[in-house]
Amino acid sequence: MAATKKNTSALNEKEGVSQPETLNKEIVKHLKNLKKKPQAVGELISGILSQNQAALSRAITIIESTAQKHQQQAKEIIENCLPHANKSIRIGITGVPGVGKSTFIESFGKLLISEGKKVAVLTVDPSSSISKGSILGDKTRMEDLVKEENAFIRPSASGDTLGGVARKTRETIILCEAAGFDVILIETVGVGQSETAVHSMTDFFLLLKLAGAGDELQGIKRGIMEMADSIIINKADGENLKAAKLAKTEFNRALHLYPAKESGWAPKTLLCSAIKNEGISEIWDVISNYFETVKSNGYFQYKRKEQNKFWLLQTIESRLKSEFYANATVKKELEKQLKALNENKTTPFEAAEKLLSIKNN
Amino acid sequence: MAATKKNTSALNEKEGVSQPETLNKEIVKHLKNLKKKPQAVGELISGILSQNQAALSRAITIIESTAQKHQQQAKEIIENCLPHANKSIRIGITGVPGVGKSTFIESFGKLLISEGKKVAVLTVDPSSSISKGSILGDKTRMEDLVKEENAFIRPSASGDTLGGVARKTRETIILCEAAGFDVILIETVGVGQSETAVHSMTDFFLLLKLAGAGDELQGIKRGIMEMADSIIINKADGENLKAAKLAKTEFNRALHLYPAKESGWAPKTLLCSAIKNEGISEIWDVISNYFETVKSNGYFQYKRKEQNKFWLLQTIESRLKSEFYANATVKKELEKQLKALNENKTTPFEAAEKLLSIKNN
Known part of the structure; x- marks a missing residue:
């Protein structure tokens, strides 16, 4: 890595300028x-x-x-x-x-x-x-x-x-x-x-x-x-x-x-x-x-x-979640259920059942 | 509830006795x-x-x-x-x-x-x-x-x-x-x-x-x-x-x-x-x-x-996990992958991919 080291600072780019004048x-x-x-x-x-x-x-x-x-x-x-x-x-x-x-x-x-x-x-x-x-x-x-x-x-x-x-x-x-x-x-x-x-x-x-x-x-x-x-x-x-x-x-x-x-x-x-x-x-x-x-x-x-096991389970669980919530029908229904929750028209558990039934269909 | 109250204590059952003499x-x-x-x-x-x-x-x-x-x-x-x-x-x-x-x-x-x-x-x-x-x-x-x-x-x-x-x-x-x-x-x-x-x-x-x-x-x-x-x-x-x-x-x-x-x-x-x-x-x-x-x-x-939202997401996520890990093929493969992890033969991420591919098949 030492070979690629220069005195030029990498920090001289202007923040927030999407097309900087000089790269x-x-x-x-x-x-x-x-x-x-x-x-x-x-x-x-x-x-x-x-x-x-x-x-x-x-x-x-x-x-x-x-x-x-x-x-x-x-x-x-x-x-x-x-x-x-x-x-x-x-x-x-x-x-x-x-x-x-x-x-x-x-x-x-x-x-x-x-x-x-x-x-x-x-x-x-x-x-x-x-x-x-x-x-x-x-x-x-x-x-x-x-x-x-x-x-x-x-x-x-x-x-x-x-x-x-x-x-x-x-x-x-x-x-x-x-x-x-x-x-x-x-x-x-x-x-x-x-x-x-x-x-x-x-x-x-x-x-x-x-x-x-x-x-x-x-x-x-x-x-x-x-x-x-x-x-x-x-x-x-x-x-x-x-x-x-x-x-x-x-x-x-x-x-x-x-x-x-x-x-x-x-x-x-x-x-x-x-x-x-x-x-x-x-x-x-x-x-x-x-x-x-x-x-x-x-x-x-x-x-x-334990760390290996943690990362294994962590990776699985975050993927299970991200795949579930990425589903377009789930996204739409989640919004609907959150609204119903805020209006006390459903319980968290009832709403969860509704959402999970989408996945299993 | 007051009507059902008795002076008998409910705690008089013997611990560890599967067939207690008196109910x-x-x-x-x-x-x-x-x-x-x-x-x-x-x-x-x-x-x-x-x-x-x-x-x-x-x-x-x-x-x-x-x-x-x-x-x-x-x-x-x-x-x-x-x-x-x-x-x-x-x-x-x-x-x-x-x-x-x-x-x-x-x-x-x-x-x-x-x-x-x-x-x-x-x-x-x-x-x-x-x-x-x-x-x-x-x-x-x-x-x-x-x-x-x-x-x-x-x-x-x-x-x-x-x-x-x-x-x-x-x-x-x-x-x-x-x-x-x-x-x-x-x-x-x-x-x-x-x-x-x-x-x-x-x-x-x-x-x-x-x-x-x-x-x-x-x-x-x-x-x-x-x-x-x-x-x-x-x-x-x-x-x-x-x-x-x-x-x-x-x-x-x-x-x-x-x-x-x-x-x-x-x-x-x-x-x-x-x-x-x-x-x-x-x-x-x-x-x-x-x-x-x-x-x-x-x-x-x-x-x-926020509590309603927490319980909604919590319920969904725990169900996603429990359904995933309940799968018999997943169970078997998880054991195998944990062993490989302990022997440094795989990474947590590689092992997770293998397990997730079961679900998606």
Whole structure:
């Protein structure tokens, strides 16, 4: 990936302009790349297994493609990567915009690489699309990490639904693992339910926060605290340090209120300054400690199996629903029944029977 | 109901004895009642609308019945009650066993009746069945309330699934409202997801707690605190009073940590001693205040519409799933695919495709 890196920012496109005056050069290159004569699938697979990043990148593009002809290829690639996958540790990272996720990932990623790890950085962003400039946006944000040979940074797949984006990310994880990446960092941008999706595809979930002026816990999305295996208070430096220490105490107290985790792990709050590279190795120590704990008590393996089952059932159920509601007769009747419900002329159960009888006819 | 009340406890059956030596007389009466020649549906409906509790009781039995012949009757009864329903306030009450739910409901119910209200008490208990003795158990627990002419106490419908039990309770609410009950209290026994079910069929959700030895918040089920519109610390009397006051402070602080509610209502913690009848009218003041707030800001009407929609979609989706997984070929293939998943020979998405292709063939 380093070869394709330019100093031009991918973010220079004007938002809301459907026909921009100048096309971003990076995007043009990316689009041209998509049109290139495809490499043989076998070549791509052996490329991935021999840790060739260009092959990995091209294979991910095939997985992300919605074109019919790519779907059979994607299937073949995944099938061949599967026996070599599942050997990494997968870390989810979330936090509101401005909390310093990119800077943190950069510092954290460089530390891991200095310890001999190979680090892949993926993003789940259901709101991403070319026009919003995020296709190459993430790469240019992590200017140092992108230069590392043992780093692979891939922005979010685009897609209409979180489910679609999440599926592509999960498949990308398999490919990255087959390509020898042993730490997968998955960033969520905090849109919609993306945290839940990322939580259900990672082993460890990290919540990044800033110290504010008291009331630290206000404004945290429902359920996020419960998912966190660790809370990191970033920008804990200079004048911020005192507030950060207070925030740490408050978060620790709040974490204490939740029921014990199934993993047997007690979530920890830590301070860091990603930009000054302070506190990063302590975070890695805690995470390493987590993996020792859950690998020895069997929770690691258990959770991965449960996650697979979750995604299997989730995929089935969301397809059953989407197929049902896509039916034109159902759509029309649903509208009618919702109106009747609002006027108290039917019950939810009676209305459901009516709708289900359409399917069964 | 008062007419059928006896001093014999319905709880005297021996647990785990499949052929008890003596049948509980209350249960015998109940079972005989089920076999009685059915009253004409029209008669039952006019009975309900003229606030006859015997007719109401008999109609609920029809709704709870799984017999085919009762289902058409149930439909007719509900349809005729619907135009007269929806005029009550619905209050959900939860708390662990031993917290004093029955005593609280008795004190609270009697206060409401003294203010001219008609009070129906329902229970959602997916674990209930005749052999567990809960068919008449609740009635005998509320010895004073059951004597009141303006009280109607109906234990949980029995059923295999929470969905089934919840459906019957929701339909029972409609009948009670048509029979002129203007306050519906719905107790959950805290089994499985019954709190969520009760929360989604009530306007106000009340969590009963006891003061303990510090660490009050430990052991509260995930999500319950977020659902509560008020937390009541019961048994706040005598030597317990000091601990109860401390618990109140801690709960208030914890409630403050949650994001603001859509209703615009800030949940409140209150003390009471149900057995000594202390603090009950203060609780009713708070609840009355809630209803004033949400009726004037439109949230009351909005929430009821959303709840109807929720139950409609919920019913459809659970039926789609249960029909899919009931298919014998699907069952067999699911087992096979789960095994392949555990051995990393497939992905959740690939496995889902295989299973969905069965349905579409």
